[in-house]
Amino acid sequence: xxxxxxxxxxxxxxxxxxxxxxxxxxxxxxxxxxxxxxxxxxxxxxxxxxxxxxxxxxxxxxxxxxxxxxxxxxxxxxxxxxxxxxxxxxxxxxxxxxxxxxxxxxxxxxxxxxxxxxxxxxxxxxxxxxxxxxxxxxxxxxxxxxxxxxxxxxxxxxxxxxxxxxxxxxxxxxxxxxxxxxxxxxxxxxxxxxxx
Amino acid sequence: xxxxxxxxxxxxxxxxxxxxxxxxxxxxxxxxxxxxxxxxxxxxxxxxxxxxxxxxxxxxxxxxxxxxxxxxxxxxxxxxxxxxxxxxxxxxxxxxxxxxxxxxxxxxxxxxxxxxxxxxxxxxxxxxxxxxxxxxxxxxxxxxxxxxxxxxxxxxxxxxxxxxxxxxxxxxxxxxxxxxxxxxxxxxxxxxxxxxxxxxxxxxxxxxxxxxxxxxxxxxxxxxxxxxxxxxxxxxxxxxxxxxxxxxxxxxxxxxxxxxxxxxxxxxxxxxxxxxxxxxxxxxxxxxxxxxxxxxxxxxxxxxxxxxxxxxxxxxxxxxxxxxxxxxxxxxxxxxxxxxxxxxxxxxxxxxxxxxxxxxxxxxxxxxxxxxxxxxxxxxxxxxxxxxxxxxxxxxxxxxxxxxxxxxxx
Numbered sequence: 001x002x003x004x005x006x007x008x009x010x011x012x013x014x015x016x017x018x019x020x021x022x023x024x025x026x027x028x029x030x031x032x033x034x035x036x037x038x039x040x041x042x043x044x045x046x047x048x049x050x051x052x053x054x055x056x057x058x059x060x061x062x063x064x065x066x067x068x069x070x071x072x073x074x075x076x077x078x079x080x081x082x083x084x085x086x087x088x089x090x091x092x093x094x095x096x097x098x099x100x101x102x103x104x105x106x107x108x109x110x111x112x113x114x115x116x117x118x119x120x121x122x123x124x125x126x127x128x129x130x131x132x133x134x135x136x137x138x139x140x141x142x143x144x145x146x147x148x149x150x151x152x153x154x155x156x157x158x159x160x161x162x163x164x165x166x167x168x169x170x171x172x173x174x175x176x177x178x179x180x181x182x183x184x185x186x187x188x189x190x191x192x193x194x195x196x
Numbered sequence: 197x198x199x200x201x202x203x204x205x206x207x208x209x210x211x212x213x214x215x216x217x218x219x220x221x222x223x224x225x226x227x228x229x230x231x232x233x234x235x236x237x238x239x240x241x242x243x244x245x246x247x248x249x250x251x252x253x254x255x256x257x258x259x260x261x262x263x264x265x266x267x268x269x270x271x272x273x274x275x276x277x278x279x280x281x282x283x284x285x286x287x288x289x290x291x292x293x294x295x296x297x298x299x300x301x302x303x304x305x306x307x308x309x310x311x312x313x314x315x316x317x318x319x320x321x322x323x324x325x326x327x328x329x330x331x332x333x334x335x336x337x338x339x340x341x342x343x344x345x346x347x348x349x350x351x352x353x354x355x356x357x358x359x360x361x362x363x364x365x366x367x368x369x370x371x372x373x374x375x376x377x378x379x380x381x382x383x384x385x386x387x388x389x390x391x392x393x394x395x396x397x398x399x400x401x402x403x404x405x406x407x408x409x410x411x412x413x414x415x416x417x418x419x420x421x422x423x424x425x426x427x428x429x430x431x432x433x434x435x436x437x438x439x440x441x442x443x444x445x446x447x448x449x450x451x452x453x454x455x456x457x458x459x460x461x462x463x464x465x466x467x468x469x470x471x472x473x474x475x476x477x478x479x480x481x482x483x484x485x486x487x488x489x490x491x492x493x494x495x496x497x498x499x500x501x502x503x504x505x506x507x508x509x510x511x512x513x514x515x516x517x518x519x520x521x522x523x524x525x526x527x528x529x530x531x532x533x534x535x536x537x538x539x540x541x542x543x544x545x546x547x548x549x550x551x552x553x554x555x556x557x558x559x560x561x562x563x564x565x566x567x568x569x570x571x572x573x574x575x576x577x578x579x580x581x582x583x584x585x586x587x588x589x590x591x592x593x594x595x596x597x598x599x600x601x602x603x604x605x606x
Contacts, residue, residue, distance in 0.1 A: 046425065047423045047424065048442070053425075084425075090440065128427050130426060132433070143433070145427065147415055180417070181418060181427055182418060
């Protein structure tokens with residue numbers, strides 16, 4: 001419920017920003033693309049095999065944004081968000097490795113707060129990837145199962161600095177929630193942006 | 197105005213988002229200390245079976261009801277009340293003073309209120325007679341705070357006993373209201389007879405290595421399972437991996453159909469098992485040997501059982517037709533009585549929303565097809581369908597309603 005309320009708050013802030021922008025002087029809009037990479041931490045809430053979970057993973061983010069010249073900008077985000085992995089030896093001669101990751105396909109609403117600081121809210125669906133590797137005396141098996149999570153969202157706070165008329169560098173702290181299996185993680189993503 | 201509408205929609209979205217999917221919460225029946233069963237001797241179920249019938253409250257509190265149906269399962273004695281689907285499930289034993297002692301729990305069908313209860317039949321109140329196979333002025337009284345006395349009123353009518361009515365649990369008992377066990381689980385197989393059932397309806401899917409398993413939802417989710425490292429459709433994983441890394445919400449494992457059949461045959465007196473086929477490709481090819489093995493096991497134990505493959509859709513019927521040798525095994529058709537006849541099904545099961553289906557039921561019976569209604573959970577509707585319908589059985593999440601009404605109405 002706390003997460004839901006945070007979503008409402010961010011939505012509210014964004015809507016107010018939109019109202020204010022209607023009276024502001026129009027500015028020239030532009031498009032930008034961003035790409036980033038960084039470590040993340042999974043909030044381990046597994047009830048089965050919890051003790052084998054490796055919480056640290058990494059995330060890769062790409063974002064295409066429409067920046068209309070006001071505080072509010074909109075865009076689309078995708079990437080690869082590693083959740084957690086498990087490595088277990090159920091018997092001396094067998095091994096199981098399982099990794100879970102998310103490919104988000106989400107709408108981004110981003111709002112500048114100060115000159116170089118921004119907050120963003122992402123929402124939409126994600127593809128859940130479940131990779132399993134098993135090794136037994138009979139042989140090895142690899143499989144990838146997919147699943148769709150429809151009500152996912154993320155909240156981020158970030159800093160970006162323009163180092164040339166076309167290029168930004170920045171970092172953001174991003175919390176992500178996937179509703180299908182109640183997965184949550186927190187990542188620190190280092191971003192590079194390119195103004196088109 | 198636009199902002200208000202937008203904000204309201206945002207709040208509504210968040211509410212639905214956070215409350216939309218509820219875990220199927222388990223309320224385990226209360227454990228009892230069974231002090232009154234210490235040093236008691238076991239009594240054969242066939243002896244206790246004689247006490248089946250209608251009982252009335254003659255003294256004490258009517259908190260649990262005023263009239264009861266008593267049914268005896270393989271190892272327990274159960275009472276089903278006229279009040280809000282309350283039922284009582286009791287273990288029993290013969291005490292050294294010649295009395296029969298009972299200990300167990302009572303519970304509501306649609307609420308998680310429950311508690312311990314102990315009863316006794318003293319030697320003078322009919323225990324001696326009952327142990328000698330006679331039911332005469334039987335009185336069962338509460339002990340240790342269960343301040344009520346029930347008196348045997350009458351046996352079940354010949355009409356009720358002759359009808360072979362199928363009272364069946366829907367994935368298990370109370371699956372929509374704080375169930376005692378995870379749905380489609382072995383604990384349901386082992387215990388549902390105590391809840392008044394003669395059969396079960398379970399769901400069947402295939403794993404990646406073509407093992408038929410009992411599970412309802414298409415994907416591994418936290419409604420039915422504890423959160424674990426596997427996600428996605430069941431048929432993306434081998435059964436061994438599912439057994440190792442998927443745990444049902446009450447700690448049990450997802451059972452294979454073979455495990456269900458073995459428990460059903462070996463450890464219960466249940467008769468009917470409706471296997472609702474969920475439509476994996478070639479599912480009948482992989483189910484058939486398991487079912488035939490089950491029938492062979494039952495025959496070896498002189499058990500009469502009916503393993504019925506449920507066909508809920510045209511896709512499943514198409515799969516059934518791909519496996520002609522399955523035609524000699526019983527099937528059930530949900531779609532229409534005409535399709536049931538066409539496919540040689542022995543059972544026709546219209547959804548309760550289709551009503552009493554009197555014409556279709558008559559047509560089914562004329563063709564030797566039994567008719568079941570599913571899933572009936574409303575107590576008024578259950579009574580209406582029992583009185584005015586021509587059904588041979590009912591699927592319910594709350595079999596206690598069906599048991600009480602069936603044995604008291606007929």
